[in-house]
Amino acid sequence: MASVKADAGTISYREAVAEGIAREMRRDPAVVCLGEDIGAAGGVFKTTAGLFAEFGPQRIWDTPISEQAIVGAAMGAAMTGIRPVAEIMFSDFLACCWDYLANEIPKVRYMTGGQVTVPLVIRTANGGGLGFGAQHSQAVENWALTIPGLKIAAPSTPADVIGLMASAIRSDDPVVFFEHKGLFASKGLLPPEGHLVELGKAAVVREGTDVTLVALAYTVPIALAAAERLAAKGISTEVVDLRCLIPMDMTTVLASVAKTSRLVTVEENPHQAGWGATVVSVVVDEGFQLLDAPVRRVASANVPLPFADALEDEVMPTVDKVVAAAESVANF
Amino acid sequence: MTKASSKRATPPPGDAADFVQLLTPDGERVSHPDYSVDFNDDELRGLYRDLVTVRKLDAEATALQRQGELGIWASLLGQEAAQVGSGRALREQDMAFPTYREHGVLYCRGIDPIMPLGLFRGVDQGGWDPIANKFGIYTIVIGAQTLHATGYAMGIAKDGKVGTDEGEAVIAYFGDGATSQGDVNEAFIFASVYNSPIVFFCQNNQYAISEPLTRQTRVPLYQRASGFGFPGVRVDGNDVLATYAVTRAALDNARHGNGPTLVEAYTYRMGAHTTSDDPTRYRVAGEIEEWQAKDPISRVRKLLERENLADAAFFTEVDAQAKVEAVELRERVLALPDPDPSEMFKHVYPHGSPEVDEQAATFAAYHASFEGAQH
Numbered sequence: 040m041a042s043v044k045a046d047a048g049t050i051s052y053r054e055a056v057a058e059g060i061a062r063e064m065r066r067d068p069a070v071v072c073l074g075e076d077i078g079a080a081g082g083v084f085k086t087t088a089g090l091f092a093e094f095g096p097q098r099i100w101d102t103p104i105s106e107q108a109i110v111g112a113a114m115g116a117a118m119t120g121i122r123p124v125a126e127i128m129f130s131d132f133l134a135c136c137w138d139y140l141a142n143e144i145p146k147v148r149y150m151t152g153g154q155v156t157v158p159l160v161i162r163t164a165n166g167g168g169l170g171f172g173a174q175h176s177q178a179v180e181n182w183a184l185t186i187p188g189l190k191i192a193a194p195s196t197p198a199d200v201i202g203l204m205a206s207a208i209r210s211d212d213p214v215v216f217f218e219h220k221g222l223f224a225s226k227g228l229l230p231p232e233g234h235l236v237e238l239g240k241a242a243v244v245r246e247g248t249d250v251t252l253v254a255l256a257y258t259v260p261i262a263l264a265a266a267e268r269l270a271a272k273g274i275s276t277e278v279v280d281l282r283c284l285i286p287m288d289m290t291t292v293l294a295s296v297a298k299t300s301r302l303v304t305v306e307e308n309p310h311q312a313g314w315g316a317t318v319v320s321v322v323v324d325e326g327f328q329l330l331d332a333p334v335r336r337v338a339s340a341n342v343p344l345p346f347a348d349a350l351e352d353e354v355m356p357t358v359d360k361v362v363a364a365a366e367s368v369a370n371f
Numbered sequence: 372m373t374k375a376s377s378k379r380a381t382p383p384p385g386d387a388a389d390f391v392q393l394l395t396p397d398g399e400r401v402s403h404p405d406y407s408v409d410f411n412d413d414e415l416r417g418l419y420r421d422l423v424t425v426r427k428l429d430a431e432a433t434a435l436q437r438q439g440e441l442g443i444w445a446s447l448l449g450q451e452a453a454q455v456g457s458g459r460a461l462r463e464q465d466m467a468f469p470t471y472r473e474h475g476v477l478y479c480r481g482i483d484p485i486m487p488l489g490l491f492r493g494v495d496q497g498g499w500d501p502i503a504n505k506f507g508i509y510t511i512v513i514g515a516q517t518l519h520a521t522g523y524a525m526g527i528a529k530d531g532k533v534g535t536d537e538g539e540a541v542i543a544y545f546g547d548g549a550t551s552q553g554d555v556n557e558a559f560i561f562a563s564v565y566n567s568p569i570v571f572f573c574q575n576n577q578y579a580i581s582e583p584l585t586r587q588t589r590v591p592l593y594q595r596a597s598g599f600g601f602p603g604v605r606v607d608g609n610d611v612l613a614t615y616a617v618t619r620a621a622l623d624n625a626r627h628g629n630g631p632t633l634v635e636a637y638t639y640r641m642g643a644h645t646t647s648d649d650p651t652r653y654r655v656a657g658e659i660e661e662w663q664a665k666d667p668i669s670r671v672r673k674l675l676e677r678e679n680l681a682d683a684a685f686f687t688e689v690d691a692q693a694k695v696e697a698v699e700l701r702e703r704v705l706a707l708p709d710p711d712p713s714e715m716f717k718h719v720y721p722h723g724s725p726e727v728d729e730q731a732a733t734f735a736a737y738h739a740s741f742e743g744a745q746h
Contacts, residue, residue, distance in 0.1 A: 098529075107554055111519060111554060112561055114518075115520055116523065118507075119526030121526045142515070148720075150497050151501060153721075286724050287725075
């Protein structure tokens with residue numbers, strides 16, 4: 040089925056996507072996948088490898104190349120009782136189907152007075168770090184964050200991919216599920232059958248007392264690496280993996296800031312209107328008295344992602360940038 | 372490009388040779404090699420009643436908007452036959468996806484006609500249940516419902532609900548303007564390659580707000596279907612019998628698993644695009660009079676008179692009954708209660724969300740803080 044695993048106890052982030060979908064498809068015959076190249080090809084990122092062989096064309100729909108038709112048809116199919124899992128190959132292409140994401144899917148429930156819900160998942164390969172250029176590298180979780188009616192998951196580990204995928208597919212809300220291209224090759228523990236991670240529950244992935252780093256998806260390993268460097272400098276760092284943007288687990292963030300009194304967000308999106316701005320606004324509103332230093336946001340520059348590797352590093356958050364920001368608030 | 376070619380337009384159909392027609396504007400029945408209807412006398416009288424009632428209720432809604440009682444109204448005036456013909460062709464198990472003008476189809480689905488008026492009065496967050504009534508929500512974004520319909524059709528096909536006489540079919544309504552949208556063309560492609568059980572029902576009413584048909588196409592719209600690999604049929608959209616026959620055949624084709632059909636119902640929007648529009652700024656002189664002569668209701672009346680299927684008392688009674696329903700509708704609209712403000716936080720997420728729930732609680736506390744707020 041899926042490609043060879045390193046050993047029985049571990050799984051790659053890439054394999055975890057197919058594993059997470061397959062577990063739900065075995066559990067619930069109403070789950071159907073649709074998208075470009077997801078069938079015999081197994082997905083251009085091999086994130087649907089093995090699904091076509093196991094579930095066949097009745098449940099794995101290879102579609103024509105049309106993002107808005109994939110997402111629009113997913114909405115219609117959901118109205119029949121199916122639970123569609125639609126793939127948009129690159130998250131940048133969400134812009135090609137934005138009417139359905141912004142105007143149709145998240146509003147069906149509201150505009151029918153709660154009579155119709157469209158339980159569906161839109162999966163998409165997100166983010167930079169691979170030198171794919173301006174139109175295939177963006178981290179766009181914050182696009183979806185502007186729209187009431189959607190939920191947003193962005194896992195950072197294989198176990199979270201499987202656990203959040205299960206919750207996303209079982210959710211009656213439409214969920215946009217961001218899989219990070221830069222994490223596909225990373226490996227982690229294979230969680231047991233039935234593993235579920237509730238949507239909207241952040242994880243404290245490293246405990247500390249001096250400064251809180253709030254990270255998401257690709258920036259979680261960056262924040263963890265920064266915490267390691269900061270420890271060598273005598274700064275104890277807590278890292279919160281936000282996991283989801285809607286719902287946003289501000290209880291966990293505020294509890295962490297209560298411990299550390301210092302906050303840095305680590306965001307891959309451009310600084311302008313990034314998700315960290317929402318985190319910061321809640322902290323200064325509800326936790327102003329907890330803070331002993333200004334908050335800092337480490338985010339990408341307000342430019343399109345450059346093609347050149349060296350320039351992409353300059354634009355995106357790096358361990359160095361996070362260490363510098365954390366030091367500045369720790370030493371304030 | 373020469374001036375002539377840039378101005379080349381679709382030749383308008385003239386008679387039964389150019390489109391499927393079973394009833395002429397003079398109320399004469401004509402036969403067609405592929406399509407026919409076998410209505411009994413009661414059913415023919417019933418169609419007449421539907422047409423008159425739908426027009427009357429629509430006129431009442433327009434009047435309500437003019438009097439400030441509705442925010443906006445998109446009148447179906449002139450398109451009654453296209454909507455009643457196709458709406459009556461639907462079987463109970465068939466699913467319809469409308470635009471915002473399908474009040475006649477809504478009526479044929481048996482949905483209370485007050486439902487869209489509540490919507491356009493802005494007093495509720497949704498009216499009819501689209502799943503229970505097999506009639507989707509009014510879709511304002513042009514063409515989007517064709518993809519919802521296609522996905523729905525793919526879904527019922529996956530669930531094995533097509534292929535027999537009792538199979539299900541889907542109909543997607545849209546206008547001539549929508550045929551320029553990417554969504555609609557993408558719906559054609561998806562439905563085609565998946566051989567989906569769907570009828571694409573285009574009411575070509577000649578205008579997309581002010582843009583005439585020549586701004587949307589250089590070929591008759593029904594001919595576009597051949598490029599997508601499924602049949603296209605042009606029907607006289609002001610002929611309720613032909614519209615019924617063509618739609619019923621296309622739906623049956625779909626329910627039997629034979630794939631999509633594009634039906635172009637050739638008709639005319641006698642009124643404005645919506646009550647916010649003034650068509651006198653762009654209509655061609657004489658056009659209204661020309662189409663008045665093709666009126667969808669008068670030809671059925673002429674048929675009933677010609678074949679002695681109804682007398683003067685019948686026509687008087689139908690008009691009177693439609694008027695009663697319109698007056699009732701008006702009274703019920705005026706009595707619609709304003710929504711409770713807390714309603715606006717409901718139905719965003721099926722099981723709530725921390726952010727919205729918190730905002731709802733804050734809002735409720737704020738409202739309760741005013742003197743005399745408790746109720």
